[in-house]
Amino acid sequence: MTDPFASARLGPVTLRNRIIKSATFEGVVPSALVTPELIEFHQRVAAGGAGMTTVAYLAVAPEGRTHAACIWLRPAAVPGLARLAAAVHARGAAISGQIGHAGPVANAASNGAPALGAVRSFNPMSMRATRACTETDIDRIVGDHAHGARLLKEAGFDAIEIHLAHNYLASAFLSPRFNTRRDAYGGSLENRARFARRIVRAVRDEIGTQVALTAKVSLHDGVPGGLRPPESTEFARMLEADGALDALELTGGSSLANPMYLFRGDAPRADFARVLPPLRRLAFRMFGKRFMPAYPFAEAYFRDMALTVRAAVKMPLILLGGINRLDTIQRAMAEGFQFVAMGRALLREPDLIARMQAGEATSGNCVHCNRCMVSIYSGSRCVLDHPAPIVAGEPVA
Numbered sequence: 001m002t003d004p005f006a007s008a009r010l011g012p013v014t015l016r017n018r019i020i021k022s023a024t025f026e027g028v029v030p031s032a033l034v035t036p037e038l039i040e041f042h043q044r045v046a047a048g049g050a051g052m053t054t055v056a057y058l059a060v061a062p063e064g065r066t067h068a069a070c071i072w073l074r075p076a077a078v079p080g081l082a083r084l085a086a087a088v089h090a091r092g093a094a095i096s097g098q099i100g101h102a103g104p105v106a107n108a109a110s111n112g113a114p115a116l117g118a119v120r121s122f123n124p125m126s127m128r129a130t131r132a133c134t135e136t137d138i139d140r141i142v143g144d145h146a147h148g149a150r151l152l153k154e155a156g157f158d159a160i161e162i163h164l165a166h167n168y169l170a171s172a173f174l175s176p177r178f179n180t181r182r183d184a185y186g187g188s189l190e191n192r193a194r195f196a197r198r199i200v201r202a203v204r205d206e207i208g209t210q211v212a213l214t215a216k217v218s219l220h221d222g223v224p225g226g227l228r229p230p231e232s233t234e235f236a237r238m239l240e241a242d243g244a245l246d247a248l249e250l251t252g253g254s255s256l257a258n259p260m261y262l263f264r265g266d267a268p269r270a271d272f273a274r275v276l277p278p279l280r281r282l283a284f285r286m287f288g289k290r291f292m293p294a295y296p297f298a299e300a301y302f303r304d305m306a307l308t309v310r311a312a313v314k315m316p317l318i319l320l321g322g323i324n325r326l327d328t329i330q331r332a333m334a335e336g337f338q339f340v341a342m343g344r345a346l347l348r349e350p351d352l353i354a355r356m357q358a359g360e361a362t363s364g365n366c367v368h369c370n371r372c373m374v375s376i377y378s379g380s381r382c383v384l385d386h387p388a389p390i391v392a393g394e395p396v397a
């Protein structure tokens with residue numbers, strides 16, 4: 001049986017084991033640049049035994065940020081990112097950066113720029129209209145991804161993960177629910193996938209073959225009329241045929257319309273209402289239950305859908321979603337997944353992997369209360385263990 005703790009190849013890169021810390025937005029970059037707290041966050045994960053840590057959401061353009069306190073990839077960010085990469089490497093882990101464009105998920109008010117979508121729509125959470133991308137926008141944003149990826153390569157990152165999920169921009173284009181365009185980017189799956197495939201190709205062409213390239217893709221949007229199997233499986237086949245990626249990380253849900261589908265477990269509605277400005281808080285009180293229904297937690301909750309993709313493609317796959325136990329990791333290997341990714345379990349216990357490897361733990365302590373979701377506004381952490389906010393310092397030079 002494949003040993004999850006043995007080293008493994010991810011494209012051109014060797015990871016010390018098969019466990020990847022998934023992107024969990026760290027919430028410690030108020031000036032959109034790397035801070036000591038961001039470095040500390042990833043140092044802890046690296047020292048805790050994961051094979052690779054993923055620096056969460058790095059926008060490729062200013063209007064593609066989820067909100068203003070989010071790094072966007074520009075030359076000024078490179079020195080800090082290089083410091084971050086070196087700190088992770090010093091603790092034996094590899095480092096990946098998640099790049100993307102938030103599209104309709106972007107907070108337009110905070111960014112001071114309209115959010116972009118596949119089509120024009122109204123976002124009740126930001127109380128603003130989302131503008132439809134023109135073909136000029138699409139061409140520019142494809143180039144922005146390539147440019148952002150090049151900056152991460154310059155900073156010494158081992159891998160790049162393209163965010164093609166959760167109804168961020170590329171995923172909104174993929175979704176029949178959020179894309180009713182009538183041009184070459186709407187209609188058939190082939191057309192809806194065109195934008196994402198152009199991004200992947202452009203990034204690979206830009207970074208060459210020495211940096212690993214993965215994509216986070218949705219199995220199911222979790223919203224009526226959204227992307228779901230078998231289309232998501234067909235999309236995985238397209239990406240495999242394109243040959244530009246080293247692995248796919250499988251996820252689901254919609255940050256736009258159904259975030260709890262991503263997570264399962266308790267819906268932290270009260271915490272969430274507290275961080276909203278008054279008008280949006282009122283709207284959330286009215287529609288919050290619809291926007292944030294709770295789904296029962298189950299270990300490895302995307303496994304069944306992920307197995308369908310496993311049967312359809314040969315390329316390496318990363319299983320994600322509710323992985324908390326060592327036997328789940330081992331079963332994932334036995335079922336043909338090359339890697340697993342873990343988010344909340346390592347947010348709570350960054351040293352869980354080292355302890356599992358040493359035979360000191362067989363499962364994590366995360367209880368899926370999901371209150372960490374809301375902690376992104378005050379420094380992402382397990383609020384059960386660390387109730388106090390994290391105050392981020394000045395950016396590192």
Ligand SMILES: Cc1cc2nc3c(=O)[nH]c(=O)nc-3n(C[C@H](O)[C@H](O)[C@H](O)COP(=O)(O)O)c2cc1C
Binds near residue numbers: 024163251262321373
């Ligand atoms: C606090 C927090 C922040 C997150 N931020 C991101 C993000 O920036 N990008 C992303 O793709 N997923 C993000 N996620 C989702 C995780 O990467 C992962 O898909 C999800 O938590 C399910 O995996 P898990 O059950 O191992 O936690 C976030 C999750 C949490 C809890």
